[in-house]
Amino acid sequence: MPGVATAEHPADLLARPYWYRHLPSGQDVHRLDNGLYAVTGNAAVQEALAHPEIVAEHPLKASARAFGPNVLDADGPNHRAFRALLAPALSAGRVAEYKRTLMPGLVDALVESLAGIETDDFYDSFAHKIPYGIVCTILGIDPSLEDRFHKLTRPLARLLDYPTEETEQTHANVTELLRLIEEQRAATTVGEQSLLETIERTRDRKGISLTDSEVRSTALLFFLAGTETSSAFITSLVYCMGRGIFGLGELADEDVRDAFVEEVLRLYPPVQTIVRFAVEDVEIQGVRVPRHSAVAASIAGANRDPRVFEHPDRFQPGRSLKGSIPFAVGSHACPGALLAKTEFSLLVEKLVERCSDIVITRDRLGVESQSFAHPTGFSVEFKNKQEKRM
Template sequence: MGEDDMVSHGSTVPASGLDPFRLDVLADPYPAFEELREAGPVVWLRRYGVWAFARHSAVRTALLAPETFFSSAGTGLTDLRTQSSWRSRSLLQEADPPDHTRARQVVGSVFAPGMIQDLRADWFRVADEAVRAAVGPDEVDGMEQIAQVLPLRMFADELGIPSEGRAEHLPRFADVAFNLNGPANELFDEAMSAGRTVMPWIVEHLYPESLRPGGWGDQIHRRARAVGYDREEAAVLVRGLLVAGMDTTVKGLGATLLYLATYPEQYAALRADPGLMRAAFDEAIRLESPIQMFFRTVARDAEVDGCTVPAGDRVVLLFGAANRDPRRWEDPDRFDIGRRAGAHLAFGAGIHACVGRMIAYVQAEAVLSALVRRCASIELVGTPRWRLNNTLRGLDALPLRLTAAD
């Protein structure tokens, strides 16, 4: 590494001209992630004037220290301290205690363990119907016909979103929202254009009069008002649940299908021991983290693995890189459902850990239960197509053949 690859911020640390938002990097981010991990525990990204944390230990340190690495200046590239945003600030994702604590209590109160158990039978039934319909000699799209079914149908039903317009607008909404977390690149411009048609429909369905009475969205409004939030703030809480709970789960389920099809011996192991279903899902989202990165801002000078990160600077936490760190995982690029992958950071960690992760696990269990019961094998019969996004990583299409079990 030459002199141009170092920068002094109280100490000499690596610097890089790498652009994590370049389209070819988004298409295959792992060589770039390896470069950043091996450069050092923290790396200065010259193009954006931010620090990159790519190692598991550094990312986890930041997630578990919200008083030092705070969220209220924005979790996308835009610095909300000095720049305007295309939307109002998220009251969950882009808030710090005590504001974050208050918002999380409202949203979290909807997802009581008993409620999740009450939903299991319906969700397992719908997953079984989807898998049963996909089994046979013909090629199917694993994304449209399996991975999307529970989030788009059951999650949206429980949230209280009406069926009409749902299939058209909900998948595009997450794509728009997460692309706008990045820089003004081609994907950002496309999202701004798509948002003109998607966002009016979404905004209309954030308020009680458009939500099913008694659904999660309606409950959030009632509980939010009870603790002092106004109508607009309650709608922002519903929006946060909608953007976080739909597309990320679709992408996680898609990655699980992809890896089980790519590694038939692992699918055989899962059929032999269905108790590994959660492990299989964890391993898939470790390898293909649906949310690849979020930003934080440094409240005070911080020591991270021997490097000083100055107060006021911004940091990008690269979950997709941390989850393949060989310092944490042996043979990290291999899909192994026998691995203890529960320490992955795909759901975040600390106070901002995904509030709906148990719902994602139930959906994964429902889909995998149907697969191991009905399918002797899952075969990849074409080239998977990835959908590029400034924040997310996930498939757009997954050609599969599902062979019926005897």
């Protein structure tokens, strides 16, 4: 039985960047206070996330209270049913269609707004533009309402944290977002169809017992998680491009670009910690975890495990990424991974085409470790390729 690893309150520990580094080395499963177990090693994290008796569902989770039945908080047949609803919007064919028709305009608009400027506010002012543009289209929201959608949605990210930050305002925001979606749907021109309606048709065809409001709630929560994950990771991506690890021009090569994105994903997974619950007594890497325990699995720790990745803190594109799990593993592994990677690769490609260089001009080396992890406290300059020629 592992001993208590720290006198620190678990909530305070998990709020610290790279919290797994503050636990004793040489063990992967740590018993903390308040019935919480922290899992940090790569093999242990993968085992915990794939274990059938370690589940996402818990009646007291704030996200379940705010959104009702949903894909993030369900397990077993209900979870499979929710994923089946989302599958049409996330298929390889649909993602290819997005890449042809939806993403280019959003990416070009963002890159055009960045070229030639320096900003210390990349995350708040720019990083959300592409993911929120995609999601507003999927949910049938008028693009002119994107900023309002973003302002209502971003505070809800704290519903997914451990510890949860739940307020009357977060519940009010959920209500307003669902009202907005319904209002936009009612205003849709006859013959137009959003992908939300595609999801509802899938429900009807498969005979899944969910009401329209439950479908909209789970779609909203899923895409909330997706947009905030993407916003955080786009911030990490730009930060790594600006650190000058190697020449920007090298990223014009698709293979190099893909390796770059994968290595940023390993080092800066936007979801650093996933909390699950043991419904029965289980063992993780030979350590007993009693039923009803909360299990905090560190994706960040798994992706920097020195037993799996040589020099794990070193940025090294092209390394073997076997064991890298930025999108988690098991039944709850992110179904939007292909959409996200396509979005990221296209953004890097367009930034390389438009900018002569991207430079971090100020760096306080800060990291937001909750509400979707990303570097903070930096300024970045996007040097305009056209200005250089002049």
